[in-house]
Amino acid sequence: MSRDELNASEREELAALDRILAREPVGEQHLELAALVDSVRAGAPRMDPAFAERLDAQLAAHRRRGGGGARIARPGIRRLALAGSGLVAAAVAFTIVISSGVLSGGTTHPPAPARATPKIPALSILPRKAPGATTTPTGATSAFAGSSVGAVPSTNLSAGRSLSARLVHRDSALTLATSPASMQSVANRIVAATEQRGGVVESSNVAIQGPASHASFSLAVPTGRLGSLIAALSSLASVRALNQNSNDITNSYNAEQARLADNVAARAALLKALATAATATQQASIQKQLNRLAARIAAEQRELDRLLGQGRTATLHVSVVAGASAKHAKASAGPFTTAFHRALHALEEILAIALVVLAIVLPFALTALALWWGATAVRQRARERAMRTA
Protein backbone atom coordinates (compact mmCIF):
# COMPACT_ATOMS: atom_id res chain seq x y z
CA MET A 1 0.00 0.00 0.00
CA SER A 2 1.43 3.40 -0.91
CA ARG A 3 1.62 6.36 1.44
CA ASP A 4 -1.40 7.93 -0.14
CA GLU A 5 -3.66 4.96 0.10
CA LEU A 6 -6.25 4.67 2.85
CA ASN A 7 -7.63 1.45 4.27
CA ALA A 8 -11.27 0.53 4.00
CA SER A 9 -12.35 1.97 7.37
CA GLU A 10 -10.54 5.24 6.68
CA ARG A 11 -12.21 5.54 3.29
CA GLU A 12 -15.55 4.81 4.94
CA GLU A 13 -14.91 7.54 7.47
CA LEU A 14 -14.18 10.06 4.71
CA ALA A 15 -17.35 9.01 2.92
CA ALA A 16 -19.23 9.54 6.17
CA LEU A 17 -17.62 12.96 6.48
CA ASP A 18 -19.03 13.92 3.07
CA ARG A 19 -22.49 12.76 4.22
CA ILE A 20 -22.17 14.80 7.42
CA LEU A 21 -21.23 17.92 5.44
CA ALA A 22 -24.18 17.31 3.12
CA ARG A 23 -26.40 17.05 6.23
CA GLU A 24 -27.29 13.45 5.52
CA PRO A 25 -27.76 10.88 8.28
CA VAL A 26 -24.77 8.77 9.33
CA GLY A 27 -24.32 5.70 11.50
CA GLU A 28 -23.68 5.84 15.23
CA GLN A 29 -19.99 5.13 14.79
CA HIS A 30 -19.63 8.46 13.02
CA LEU A 31 -21.50 10.64 15.48
CA GLU A 32 -18.22 11.65 17.10
CA LEU A 33 -16.98 12.86 13.72
CA ALA A 34 -20.23 14.78 13.22
CA ALA A 35 -19.68 16.47 16.60
CA LEU A 36 -16.14 17.36 15.59
CA VAL A 37 -17.35 18.90 12.34
CA ASP A 38 -20.01 20.80 14.23
CA SER A 39 -17.47 22.14 16.70
CA VAL A 40 -15.06 23.26 14.02
CA ARG A 41 -17.81 24.92 11.98
CA ALA A 42 -19.28 26.58 15.06
CA GLY A 43 -15.88 27.94 15.98
CA ALA A 44 -15.13 29.32 12.54
CA PRO A 45 -15.02 33.12 12.35
CA ARG A 46 -18.26 34.68 11.13
CA MET A 47 -18.57 37.53 8.74
CA ASP A 48 -19.43 40.84 10.29
CA PRO A 49 -22.83 42.00 8.94
CA ALA A 50 -21.37 45.43 8.14
CA PHE A 51 -18.62 43.80 6.10
CA ALA A 52 -21.19 41.57 4.35
CA GLU A 53 -23.04 44.70 3.29
CA ARG A 54 -19.86 46.36 2.10
CA LEU A 55 -18.92 43.25 0.13
CA ASP A 56 -22.39 43.14 -1.45
CA ALA A 57 -22.11 46.77 -2.47
CA GLN A 58 -18.56 46.31 -3.76
CA LEU A 59 -19.50 43.37 -5.97
CA ALA A 60 -22.63 45.13 -7.17
CA ALA A 61 -20.43 48.05 -8.22
CA HIS A 62 -18.10 45.64 -10.06
CA ARG A 63 -21.03 44.04 -11.82
CA ARG A 64 -22.30 47.44 -12.90
CA ARG A 65 -18.88 48.42 -14.22
CA GLY A 66 -18.32 45.00 -15.76
CA GLY A 67 -21.79 44.98 -17.31
CA GLY A 68 -22.28 41.32 -16.52
CA GLY A 69 -19.55 40.29 -18.94
CA ALA A 70 -15.85 39.77 -18.49
CA ARG A 71 -14.99 43.21 -19.73
CA ILE A 72 -12.35 43.77 -17.11
CA ALA A 73 -10.48 40.58 -17.87
CA ARG A 74 -10.97 40.32 -21.60
CA PRO A 75 -9.13 43.39 -22.80
CA GLY A 76 -5.94 41.88 -21.35
CA ILE A 77 -6.40 38.72 -23.38
CA ARG A 78 -7.42 40.74 -26.39
CA ARG A 79 -4.35 42.94 -26.11
CA LEU A 80 -2.19 39.85 -25.76
CA ALA A 81 -3.84 38.26 -28.79
CA LEU A 82 -3.41 41.47 -30.79
CA ALA A 83 0.22 41.77 -29.82
CA GLY A 84 0.80 38.12 -30.72
CA SER A 85 -0.96 38.52 -34.07
CA GLY A 86 1.06 41.65 -34.80
CA LEU A 87 4.28 39.83 -34.00
CA VAL A 88 3.36 36.92 -36.25
CA ALA A 89 2.27 39.30 -39.05
CA ALA A 90 5.54 41.22 -38.77
CA ALA A 91 7.50 38.00 -38.87
CA VAL A 92 5.54 36.84 -41.96
CA ALA A 93 6.07 40.20 -43.69
CA PHE A 94 9.76 40.13 -42.82
CA THR A 95 10.09 36.61 -44.16
CA ILE A 96 8.28 37.48 -47.38
CA VAL A 97 10.49 40.53 -47.91
CA ILE A 98 13.64 38.53 -47.26
CA SER A 99 12.57 35.58 -49.42
CA SER A 100 11.47 37.82 -52.30
CA GLY A 101 14.98 39.25 -52.57
CA VAL A 102 13.79 42.87 -52.55
CA LEU A 103 16.54 43.83 -50.12
CA SER A 104 19.21 42.34 -52.38
CA GLY A 105 18.10 44.27 -55.42
CA GLY A 106 15.77 41.62 -56.77
CA THR A 107 13.37 44.20 -58.19
CA THR A 108 15.72 44.98 -61.06
CA HIS A 109 15.17 41.55 -62.57
CA PRO A 110 13.92 41.45 -66.10
CA PRO A 111 10.34 40.24 -66.32
CA ALA A 112 10.09 36.49 -66.16
CA PRO A 113 7.12 34.12 -65.99
CA ALA A 114 5.78 33.89 -62.47
CA ARG A 115 6.57 30.22 -62.07
CA ALA A 116 9.38 30.10 -64.60
CA THR A 117 12.10 29.29 -62.12
CA PRO A 118 12.03 25.66 -61.17
CA LYS A 119 14.43 24.02 -58.78
CA ILE A 120 17.96 24.02 -60.16
CA PRO A 121 19.73 20.89 -59.01
CA ALA A 122 23.25 21.94 -59.92
CA LEU A 123 23.98 25.58 -60.26
CA SER A 124 27.56 26.72 -60.73
CA ILE A 125 28.47 30.26 -61.53
CA LEU A 126 32.11 30.62 -62.45
CA PRO A 127 33.87 33.38 -60.52
CA ARG A 128 34.78 35.43 -63.57
CA LYS A 129 32.05 37.91 -62.99
CA ALA A 130 32.78 41.47 -63.84
CA PRO A 131 33.11 43.84 -60.92
CA GLY A 132 29.71 45.30 -60.28
CA ALA A 133 27.90 42.98 -62.66
CA THR A 134 24.86 41.44 -61.03
CA THR A 135 23.66 37.90 -61.14
CA THR A 136 20.11 37.23 -60.11
CA PRO A 137 18.50 34.01 -58.92
CA THR A 138 16.98 33.60 -62.37
CA GLY A 139 20.28 34.12 -64.03
CA ALA A 140 19.36 37.56 -65.26
CA THR A 141 22.36 39.82 -65.69
CA SER A 142 23.16 43.24 -66.92
CA ALA A 143 26.11 43.46 -69.24
CA PHE A 144 27.01 46.97 -68.19
CA ALA A 145 26.97 47.69 -64.55
CA GLY A 146 25.14 50.92 -63.92
CA SER A 147 24.31 51.25 -67.58
CA SER A 148 21.92 49.75 -70.09
CA VAL A 149 22.90 47.97 -73.28
CA GLY A 150 21.86 50.94 -75.30
CA ALA A 151 24.47 53.06 -73.57
CA VAL A 152 27.37 51.13 -75.07
CA PRO A 153 29.52 53.55 -77.02
CA SER A 154 29.89 52.89 -80.69
CA THR A 155 33.28 52.54 -82.43
CA ASN A 156 32.27 55.54 -84.44
CA LEU A 157 33.13 57.69 -81.47
CA SER A 158 36.38 59.52 -81.69
CA ALA A 159 39.33 57.27 -81.20
CA GLY A 160 40.99 57.30 -77.82
CA ARG A 161 37.86 57.59 -75.65
CA SER A 162 37.61 54.63 -73.34
CA LEU A 163 34.41 53.11 -71.97
CA SER A 164 32.89 54.62 -68.88
CA ALA A 165 30.75 51.50 -68.27
CA ARG A 166 31.91 47.89 -68.03
CA LEU A 167 31.68 45.73 -71.09
CA VAL A 168 30.94 42.15 -70.07
CA HIS A 169 30.61 39.07 -72.23
CA ARG A 170 28.20 36.49 -70.87
CA ASP A 171 28.33 32.84 -71.76
CA SER A 172 25.95 30.32 -70.22
CA ALA A 173 25.22 26.63 -70.54
CA LEU A 174 21.90 25.10 -69.63
CA THR A 175 21.15 21.39 -69.48
CA LEU A 176 17.51 20.35 -69.52
CA ALA A 177 15.93 16.95 -69.17
CA THR A 178 12.59 15.94 -70.60
CA SER A 179 10.78 12.80 -71.68
CA PRO A 180 11.65 11.47 -75.14
CA ALA A 181 8.06 12.06 -76.21
CA SER A 182 8.25 15.78 -75.54
CA MET A 183 11.79 16.26 -76.92
CA GLN A 184 10.60 17.73 -80.22
CA SER A 185 8.06 19.98 -78.49
CA VAL A 186 10.72 21.30 -76.10
CA ALA A 187 13.13 21.88 -79.00
CA ASN A 188 10.52 23.89 -80.86
CA ARG A 189 9.77 25.97 -77.79
CA ILE A 190 13.46 26.70 -77.25
CA VAL A 191 13.69 28.14 -80.75
CA ALA A 192 10.46 30.11 -80.31
CA ALA A 193 11.53 31.53 -76.95
CA THR A 194 14.90 32.59 -78.37
CA GLU A 195 13.38 34.36 -81.35
CA GLN A 196 10.74 35.96 -79.14
CA ARG A 197 13.58 37.67 -77.24
CA GLY A 198 15.35 38.90 -80.33
CA GLY A 199 17.92 36.12 -80.29
CA VAL A 200 19.08 33.75 -82.97
CA VAL A 201 19.82 30.06 -83.11
CA GLU A 202 23.44 29.89 -84.24
CA SER A 203 23.44 26.13 -84.45
CA SER A 204 21.16 23.29 -83.44
CA ASN A 205 21.07 19.52 -83.43
CA VAL A 206 17.95 17.55 -82.54
CA ALA A 207 18.00 13.75 -82.56
CA ILE A 208 14.83 11.81 -81.76
CA GLN A 209 15.95 8.27 -80.95
CA GLY A 210 13.64 7.07 -78.19
CA PRO A 211 15.37 6.97 -74.82
CA ALA A 212 18.60 8.21 -76.45
CA SER A 213 16.95 11.34 -77.83
CA HIS A 214 18.88 14.52 -77.37
CA ALA A 215 19.10 18.06 -78.65
CA SER A 216 21.64 20.84 -78.46
CA PHE A 217 21.45 24.49 -79.37
CA SER A 218 23.87 27.34 -79.55
CA LEU A 219 21.90 30.53 -79.04
CA ALA A 220 22.83 34.19 -79.26
CA VAL A 221 20.58 36.64 -77.47
CA PRO A 222 20.81 40.30 -76.42
CA THR A 223 22.66 40.27 -73.12
CA GLY A 224 19.89 42.07 -71.31
CA ARG A 225 17.45 39.29 -72.20
CA LEU A 226 19.65 36.35 -71.26
CA GLY A 227 18.10 36.00 -67.82
CA SER A 228 14.60 36.09 -69.20
CA LEU A 229 15.50 33.45 -71.79
CA ILE A 230 17.06 31.15 -69.19
CA ALA A 231 13.98 31.52 -67.01
CA ALA A 232 11.70 30.76 -69.95
CA LEU A 233 13.71 27.71 -71.02
CA SER A 234 13.89 26.46 -67.42
CA SER A 235 10.12 26.26 -67.35
CA LEU A 236 10.06 23.93 -70.34
CA ALA A 237 11.77 20.97 -68.65
CA SER A 238 13.70 19.89 -65.60
CA VAL A 239 16.89 21.84 -65.15
CA ARG A 240 19.82 19.47 -64.73
CA ALA A 241 22.58 22.07 -64.73
CA LEU A 242 23.14 25.74 -65.27
CA ASN A 243 26.58 27.27 -65.71
CA GLN A 244 26.97 31.00 -66.10
CA ASN A 245 30.23 32.69 -67.05
CA SER A 246 30.95 36.41 -67.14
CA ASN A 247 34.05 37.81 -68.80
CA ASP A 248 34.89 41.47 -68.41
CA ILE A 249 36.27 42.65 -71.79
CA THR A 250 36.35 46.33 -70.93
CA ASN A 251 40.15 46.40 -70.66
CA SER A 252 40.62 44.66 -74.02
CA TYR A 253 38.19 47.07 -75.61
CA ASN A 254 39.93 50.12 -74.10
CA ALA A 255 43.39 48.87 -75.13
CA GLU A 256 42.19 48.32 -78.68
CA GLN A 257 40.57 51.73 -78.65
CA ALA A 258 43.86 53.32 -77.53
CA ARG A 259 45.83 51.56 -80.27
CA LEU A 260 43.28 52.75 -82.82
CA ALA A 261 43.63 56.31 -81.55
CA ASP A 262 47.42 56.12 -81.85
CA ASN A 263 47.22 54.82 -85.39
CA VAL A 264 44.65 57.45 -86.40
CA ALA A 265 46.99 60.12 -85.01
CA ALA A 266 49.96 58.56 -86.85
CA ARG A 267 47.95 58.54 -90.08
CA ALA A 268 47.15 62.26 -89.61
CA ALA A 269 50.86 62.98 -89.13
CA LEU A 270 51.79 60.93 -92.21
CA LEU A 271 49.17 62.75 -94.28
CA LYS A 272 50.74 66.05 -93.22
CA ALA A 273 54.17 64.72 -94.09
CA LEU A 274 52.90 63.53 -97.47
CA ALA A 275 51.62 67.02 -98.25
CA THR A 276 55.07 68.50 -97.59
CA ALA A 277 57.14 65.70 -99.17
CA ALA A 278 59.72 67.17 -101.48
CA THR A 279 60.67 64.15 -103.53
CA ALA A 280 58.79 61.34 -105.25
CA THR A 281 60.76 58.77 -103.26
CA GLN A 282 59.67 60.37 -100.01
CA GLN A 283 56.05 60.42 -101.24
CA ALA A 284 56.18 56.74 -102.21
CA SER A 285 57.64 55.78 -98.81
CA ILE A 286 55.00 57.74 -96.89
CA GLN A 287 52.24 56.29 -99.08
CA LYS A 288 53.46 52.76 -98.28
CA GLN A 289 53.38 53.56 -94.53
CA LEU A 290 49.91 55.02 -94.95
CA ASN A 291 48.65 51.84 -96.64
CA ARG A 292 50.04 49.64 -93.85
CA LEU A 293 48.49 51.96 -91.26
CA ALA A 294 45.11 51.90 -93.01
CA ALA A 295 45.11 48.09 -92.96
CA ARG A 296 45.98 48.15 -89.26
CA ILE A 297 43.24 50.72 -88.52
CA ALA A 298 40.69 48.60 -90.39
CA ALA A 299 41.70 45.49 -88.41
CA GLU A 300 41.50 47.37 -85.14
CA GLN A 301 38.10 48.72 -86.13
CA ARG A 302 36.91 45.16 -86.80
CA GLU A 303 38.27 43.95 -83.45
CA LEU A 304 36.45 46.77 -81.66
CA ASP A 305 33.22 45.82 -83.41
CA ARG A 306 33.74 42.22 -82.43
CA LEU A 307 34.33 43.09 -78.77
CA LEU A 308 31.30 45.33 -78.72
CA GLY A 309 29.24 42.56 -80.29
CA GLN A 310 30.40 40.20 -77.57
CA GLY A 311 29.27 42.66 -74.93
CA ARG A 312 25.90 43.19 -76.55
CA THR A 313 25.19 39.58 -77.32
CA ALA A 314 25.30 36.70 -74.84
CA THR A 315 25.68 33.10 -75.87
CA LEU A 316 23.67 30.30 -74.40
CA HIS A 317 24.40 26.63 -75.03
CA VAL A 318 21.37 24.49 -74.36
CA SER A 319 21.49 20.70 -74.13
CA VAL A 320 18.32 18.70 -73.80
CA VAL A 321 18.61 15.11 -72.66
CA ALA A 322 15.94 12.43 -72.31
CA GLY A 323 14.72 11.19 -68.96
CA ALA A 324 12.90 13.92 -67.07
CA SER A 325 10.61 13.21 -64.20
CA ALA A 326 6.91 13.20 -64.86
CA LYS A 327 6.69 16.50 -62.99
CA HIS A 328 8.36 18.31 -65.87
CA ALA A 329 6.44 16.77 -68.66
CA LYS A 330 4.31 19.85 -68.09
CA ALA A 331 5.76 21.38 -71.26
CA SER A 332 3.11 19.32 -72.98
CA ALA A 333 0.77 19.05 -69.99
CA GLY A 334 -2.75 20.39 -69.95
CA PRO A 335 -3.88 23.55 -68.18
CA PHE A 336 -5.28 21.65 -65.20
CA THR A 337 -2.00 19.85 -64.59
CA THR A 338 -0.10 23.10 -64.91
CA ALA A 339 -2.48 24.82 -62.51
CA PHE A 340 -2.13 21.91 -60.11
CA HIS A 341 1.64 22.14 -60.21
CA ARG A 342 1.51 25.87 -59.67
CA ALA A 343 -0.85 25.46 -56.71
CA LEU A 344 1.43 22.79 -55.29
CA HIS A 345 4.40 25.08 -55.68
CA ALA A 346 2.51 27.94 -53.99
CA LEU A 347 1.64 25.62 -51.11
CA GLU A 348 5.28 24.61 -50.81
CA GLU A 349 6.26 28.26 -50.57
CA ILE A 350 3.57 29.00 -47.98
CA LEU A 351 4.73 26.00 -45.97
CA ALA A 352 8.31 27.18 -46.17
CA ILE A 353 7.31 30.66 -44.99
CA ALA A 354 5.24 29.16 -42.18
CA LEU A 355 8.23 27.09 -41.10
CA VAL A 356 10.46 30.15 -41.08
CA VAL A 357 7.88 32.09 -39.06
CA LEU A 358 7.57 29.18 -36.67
CA ALA A 359 11.33 29.06 -36.31
CA ILE A 360 11.31 32.75 -35.39
CA VAL A 361 8.28 32.76 -33.11
CA LEU A 362 8.76 29.42 -31.38
CA PRO A 363 11.90 30.30 -29.41
CA PHE A 364 10.26 33.50 -28.16
CA ALA A 365 7.09 31.65 -27.21
CA LEU A 366 9.00 28.87 -25.46
CA THR A 367 11.14 31.35 -23.57
CA ALA A 368 8.08 33.32 -22.49
CA LEU A 369 6.34 30.10 -21.47
CA ALA A 370 9.36 28.94 -19.48
CA LEU A 371 9.62 32.32 -17.74
CA TRP A 372 5.92 32.32 -16.94
CA TRP A 373 6.07 28.75 -15.68
CA GLY A 374 9.16 29.49 -13.60
CA ALA A 375 7.64 32.62 -12.08
CA THR A 376 4.44 30.74 -11.25
CA ALA A 377 6.37 27.88 -9.64
CA VAL A 378 8.50 30.27 -7.59
CA ARG A 379 5.44 32.23 -6.46
CA GLN A 380 3.58 29.04 -5.51
CA ARG A 381 6.58 27.77 -3.58
CA ALA A 382 6.78 31.07 -1.70
CA ARG A 383 3.08 30.76 -0.87
CA GLU A 384 3.51 27.24 0.48
CA ARG A 385 6.46 28.46 2.53
CA ALA A 386 4.27 31.22 3.92
CA MET A 387 1.70 28.57 4.85
CA ARG A 388 4.28 26.48 6.68
CA THR A 389 5.51 29.44 8.68
CA ALA A 390 2.05 30.90 9.36
Next chain:
Amino acid sequence: MTVIAALPTSGPGAGEQFEQLYRSSAADVYAYVASLLRDRTAAEDVTALAFERAFRRRALFDVRRGTPRSWLFAIARNAALDELRKRRRTGALLHEIADPSTELEDLDSELAERRLLVREGLASLEPRDREVILLKFVGRLSNAELARVLRCSESNAGTRLHRAIERLREVCGVTR
Protein backbone atom coordinates in the same frame (compact mmCIF):
# COMPACT_ATOMS: atom_id res chain seq x y z
CA MET B 1 -24.50 22.67 -0.96
CA THR B 2 -25.24 24.47 -4.20
CA VAL B 3 -23.34 23.12 -7.18
CA ILE B 4 -22.70 25.43 -10.07
CA ALA B 5 -21.48 23.67 -13.18
CA ALA B 6 -19.94 26.59 -14.99
CA LEU B 7 -19.67 30.34 -15.02
CA PRO B 8 -20.93 31.75 -18.30
CA THR B 9 -19.59 35.24 -18.92
CA SER B 10 -22.39 36.35 -21.17
CA GLY B 11 -26.03 35.62 -21.74
CA PRO B 12 -29.05 36.05 -19.51
CA GLY B 13 -27.80 33.73 -16.74
CA ALA B 14 -24.27 35.04 -16.47
CA GLY B 15 -24.81 37.47 -13.60
CA GLU B 16 -27.07 35.11 -11.69
CA GLN B 17 -24.53 32.27 -11.77
CA PHE B 18 -21.83 34.40 -10.16
CA GLU B 19 -24.34 35.83 -7.71
CA GLN B 20 -25.31 32.28 -6.75
CA LEU B 21 -21.68 31.31 -6.23
CA TYR B 22 -21.13 34.41 -4.14
CA ARG B 23 -24.19 33.84 -1.97
CA SER B 24 -23.37 30.20 -1.35
CA SER B 25 -19.67 30.68 -0.66
CA ALA B 26 -19.04 34.13 0.82
CA ALA B 27 -19.42 33.13 4.46
CA ASP B 28 -17.36 29.96 4.02
CA VAL B 29 -14.61 31.79 2.14
CA TYR B 30 -14.45 34.41 4.84
CA ALA B 31 -14.35 31.78 7.59
CA TYR B 32 -11.55 29.92 5.84
CA VAL B 33 -9.51 33.05 5.14
CA ALA B 34 -10.02 34.44 8.64
CA SER B 35 -8.95 31.12 10.17
CA LEU B 36 -5.80 31.15 8.06
CA LEU B 37 -4.90 34.79 8.72
CA ARG B 38 -6.29 35.10 12.26
CA ASP B 39 -6.86 38.77 11.54
CA ARG B 40 -10.35 40.11 10.96
CA THR B 41 -9.35 43.22 9.00
CA ALA B 42 -6.94 41.34 6.77
CA ALA B 43 -9.51 38.58 6.29
CA GLU B 44 -12.09 41.09 5.11
CA ASP B 45 -9.64 42.63 2.67
CA VAL B 46 -8.56 39.26 1.34
CA THR B 47 -12.15 38.01 1.00
CA ALA B 48 -13.14 41.12 -0.93
CA LEU B 49 -10.03 40.77 -3.08
CA ALA B 50 -10.76 37.11 -3.76
CA PHE B 51 -14.29 37.84 -4.98
CA GLU B 52 -13.10 40.75 -7.05
CA ARG B 53 -10.46 38.55 -8.69
CA ALA B 54 -12.97 35.78 -9.26
CA PHE B 55 -15.37 38.25 -10.87
CA ARG B 56 -12.68 39.64 -13.14
CA ARG B 57 -11.27 36.24 -14.07
CA ARG B 58 -14.51 34.37 -14.50
CA ALA B 59 -13.93 34.32 -18.26
CA LEU B 60 -10.86 32.18 -17.60
CA PHE B 61 -12.74 29.63 -15.51
CA ASP B 62 -12.51 26.19 -17.09
CA VAL B 63 -15.16 23.72 -15.99
CA ARG B 64 -12.86 20.82 -16.94
CA ARG B 65 -10.41 21.87 -14.25
CA GLY B 66 -12.77 21.84 -11.30
CA THR B 67 -15.95 23.27 -9.89
CA PRO B 68 -16.55 26.99 -9.43
CA ARG B 69 -16.37 26.50 -5.67
CA SER B 70 -12.92 24.88 -5.77
CA TRP B 71 -11.79 27.56 -8.21
CA LEU B 72 -13.02 30.26 -5.84
CA PHE B 73 -11.32 28.67 -2.83
CA ALA B 74 -8.07 28.36 -4.80
CA ILE B 75 -8.23 32.09 -5.54
CA ALA B 76 -8.97 32.86 -1.90
CA ARG B 77 -6.14 30.61 -0.75
CA ASN B 78 -3.62 32.29 -3.06
CA ALA B 79 -4.75 35.72 -1.91
CA ALA B 80 -4.51 34.68 1.75
CA LEU B 81 -1.04 33.19 1.29
CA ASP B 82 0.09 36.33 -0.52
CA GLU B 83 -1.17 38.30 2.48
CA LEU B 84 0.78 36.02 4.82
CA ARG B 85 3.93 36.58 2.73
CA LYS B 86 3.39 40.32 2.76
CA ARG B 87 2.85 40.29 6.47
CA ARG B 88 6.03 38.31 6.99
CA ARG B 89 7.98 40.82 4.92
CA THR B 90 6.53 43.89 6.60
CA GLY B 91 6.19 42.41 10.07
CA ALA B 92 2.62 43.73 10.31
CA LEU B 93 0.87 43.35 13.60
CA LEU B 94 -2.02 40.94 13.94
CA HIS B 95 -5.46 42.23 14.80
CA GLU B 96 -6.46 39.02 16.45
CA ILE B 97 -10.02 37.94 15.92
CA ALA B 98 -11.89 38.56 19.12
CA ASP B 99 -12.13 35.57 21.38
CA PRO B 100 -15.50 34.07 20.52
CA SER B 101 -15.76 32.41 23.92
CA THR B 102 -18.41 34.98 24.76
CA GLU B 103 -20.59 33.30 22.13
CA LEU B 104 -20.28 30.09 24.08
CA GLU B 105 -21.92 31.47 27.18
CA ASP B 106 -25.36 30.66 25.87
CA LEU B 107 -24.54 26.99 25.30
CA ASP B 108 -24.61 24.25 27.87
CA SER B 109 -21.31 23.82 29.58
CA GLU B 110 -20.37 20.48 28.04
CA LEU B 111 -20.94 21.68 24.48
CA ALA B 112 -19.23 24.97 25.17
CA GLU B 113 -16.25 23.18 26.67
CA ARG B 114 -15.99 20.84 23.72
CA ARG B 115 -16.13 23.65 21.19
CA LEU B 116 -13.47 25.57 23.07
CA LEU B 117 -11.30 22.47 23.17
CA VAL B 118 -11.69 21.91 19.45
CA ARG B 119 -10.97 25.56 18.71
CA GLU B 120 -7.77 25.45 20.74
CA GLY B 121 -6.84 22.10 19.26
CA LEU B 122 -7.33 23.42 15.74
CA ALA B 123 -5.20 26.45 16.53
CA SER B 124 -2.40 24.22 17.80
CA LEU B 125 -2.27 22.11 14.62
CA GLU B 126 0.36 22.48 11.96
CA PRO B 127 -0.82 25.14 9.45
CA ARG B 128 -1.03 22.55 6.66
CA ASP B 129 -3.25 20.28 8.76
CA ARG B 130 -5.36 23.19 9.95
CA GLU B 131 -5.85 24.34 6.38
CA VAL B 132 -7.01 21.00 5.06
CA ILE B 133 -9.52 20.70 7.91
CA LEU B 134 -10.81 24.20 7.29
CA LEU B 135 -11.19 23.59 3.56
CA LYS B 136 -13.12 20.41 4.23
CA PHE B 137 -15.18 21.30 7.29
CA VAL B 138 -15.77 24.99 6.58
CA GLY B 139 -15.37 25.11 2.82
CA ARG B 140 -17.26 21.84 2.41
CA LEU B 141 -15.17 20.84 -0.56
CA SER B 142 -15.21 17.34 -1.95
CA ASN B 143 -11.93 15.45 -1.97
CA ALA B 144 -11.55 16.16 -5.68
CA GLU B 145 -12.07 19.87 -5.06
CA LEU B 146 -9.68 19.71 -2.13
CA ALA B 147 -7.05 18.17 -4.39
CA ARG B 148 -7.60 20.92 -6.92
CA VAL B 149 -7.09 23.67 -4.34
CA LEU B 150 -4.06 22.01 -2.70
CA ARG B 151 -2.56 21.03 -6.09
CA CYS B 152 -2.19 17.37 -5.27
CA SER B 153 -3.83 14.11 -6.25
CA GLU B 154 -7.25 13.20 -4.93
CA SER B 155 -5.90 10.21 -3.00
CA ASN B 156 -3.18 12.40 -1.50
CA ALA B 157 -5.78 14.96 -0.49
CA GLY B 158 -7.84 12.21 1.17
CA THR B 159 -4.82 10.93 3.06
CA ARG B 160 -3.82 14.41 4.21
CA LEU B 161 -7.36 15.05 5.35
CA HIS B 162 -7.63 11.83 7.28
CA ARG B 163 -4.28 12.38 9.02
CA ALA B 164 -5.23 15.94 9.88
CA ILE B 165 -8.48 14.72 11.44
CA GLU B 166 -6.54 12.11 13.41
CA ARG B 167 -4.17 14.80 14.70
CA LEU B 168 -7.08 17.04 15.63
CA ARG B 169 -8.65 14.18 17.56
CA GLU B 170 -5.32 13.57 19.21
CA VAL B 171 -4.78 17.16 20.38
CA CYS B 172 -8.41 17.40 21.50
CA GLY B 173 -8.15 14.12 23.39
CA VAL B 174 -11.11 12.70 21.50
CA THR B 175 -11.43 8.94 21.40
CA ARG B 176 -13.51 7.00 18.94
